[in-house]
Amino acid sequence: MKINLRDITKDNWVDMIELEITKEQEDFVALNSESIAASKFHDDYVNRGIYLDDEAVGFIQYYPNLGTLRKKVYR
Numbered sequence: 001m002k003i004n005l006r007d008i009t010k011d012n013w014v015d016m017i018e019l020e021i022t023k024e025q026e027d028f029v030a031l032n033s034e035s036i037a038a039s040k041f042h043d044d045y046v047n048r049g050i051y052l053d054d055e056a057v058g059f060i061q062y063y064p065n066l067g068t069l070r071k072k073v074y075r
Helices: 012-019 031-041
Strands: 003-007 046-052 053-066 070-075
Touching: 003 031, 012 046, 012 053, 031 046, 031 053
Parallel strands: none
Antiparallel strands: 003 046, 046 053, 053 070
């Protein structure tokens, strides 16, 4: 098994919005569809799909801390 991160593209964005969050997560993270939409208005947001082999298993969004070389995970 191989875990990898992939860019969100027209070929896999539906895989990302079909991933569900648990009821317990609802107060802490936005829906993947909301995060992907927000990234279209914030050029510094970076979206990645998390894959186990070829199966979509997660989503991450981060943005670079432009004042340093550090990255900040947004969700």
